[in-house]
Amino acid sequence: GENVEQHPSTLSVQEGDSAVIKCTYSDSASNYFPWYKQELGKRPQLIIDIRSNVGEKKDQRIAVTLNKTAKHFSLHITETQPEDSAVYFCAASLSGGYQKVTFGTGTKLQVIP
Amino acid sequence: DTGVSQDPRHKITKRGQNVTFRCDPISEHNRLYWYRQTLGQGPEFLTYFQNEAQLEKSRLLSDRFSAERPKGSFSTLEIQRTEQGDSAMYLCASVTDPLNTGELFFGEGSRLTVL
Numbered sequence: 061g062e063n064v065e066q067h068p069s070t071l072s073v074q075e076g077d078s079a080v081i082k083c084t085y086s087d088s089a090s091n092y093f094p095w096y097k098q099e100l101g102k103r104p105q106l107i108i109d110i111r112s113n114v115g116e117k118k119d120q121r122i123a124v125t126l127n128k129t130a131k132h133f134s135l136h137i138t139e140t141q142p143e144d145s146a147v148y149f150c151a152a153s154l155s156g157g158y159q160k161v162t163f164g165t166g167t168k169l170q171v172i173p
Numbered sequence: 174d175t176g177v178s179q180d181p182r183h184k185i186t187k188r189g190q191n192v193t194f195r196c197d198p199i200s201e202h203n204r205l206y207w208y209r210q211t212l213g214q215g216p217e218f219l220t221y222f223q224n225e226a227q228l229e230k231s232r233l234l235s236d237r238f239s240a241e242r243p244k245g246s247f248s249t250l251e252i253q254r255t256e257q258g259d260s261a262m263y264l265c266a267s268v269t270d271p272l273n274t275g276e277l278f279f280g281e282g283s284r285l286t287v288l
Contacts, residue, residue, distance in 0.1 A: 061232075064215075066215075092275050094275060094276070094277075096277075102281075103264070103279040103280060103281055103282065104216065104264075104277075104279050105279070106276045106277065109275065109276070149215045149216070151215075153275060159229070160206070160218045160221055160229055161206075161218070161275070161277060162218060163208075163215035163216045163217070163218075164215050165213075165214055165215050166213070166214065166215050
């Protein structure tokens with residue numbers, strides 16, 4: 061089955077700096093890669109996703125890049141703000157999300173004011 | 174509230190007891206997932222349904238776990254003869270149309286503590 065690895069497990073940045081979280085996946089057939097944000101005590105919520113026919117996607121301060129050949133994808137957050145502090149999970153799925161979604165182990169991001 | 178709801182939110186039980194969790198997905202969502210999350214880990218897939226059909230069950234899931242979605246609406250997850258290792262947050266999520274958007278809408282979760 062699919063295996064998703066995520067690094068780093070914790071990340072501290074100064075407010076205004078950029079943050080990068082990296083993930084690798086094992087199943088070359090995976091074609092849908094969402095990112096979820098989970099604030100303390102709350103449910104995970106989708107912040108951005110990318111499909112394998114696209115190499116990069118951007119939404120305001122967040123962007124995701126995908127390298128299918130290397131089987132890795134990354135989340136980039138620019139101009140970080142204290143409200144970006146949370147745990148971020150990458151994930152991978154077959155069939156554009158039509159089958160089970162396999163999550164990484166998470167990155168705890170702390171933005172220091 | 175039109176989101177995914179789960180009940181109970183918290184359950185404390187003694188080892189060996191049975192517990193059941195309920196999930197009510199967003200009404201028009203035909204696909205429903207169960208995940209388990211322990212502290213410091215990502216959600217771990219347990220099982221999922223397309224309407225009332227259970228399409229996949231994790232191989233890591235022991236026979237003590239069973240899930241149903243009898244009428245294609247709400248779902249239940251039962252754990253028999255609970256063990257301390259079952260202590261976790263059990264998350265339910267639903268999806269409207271994965272071919273168009275794969276976004277999982279999660280519930281608040283049911284936290285299980287096995288003493």
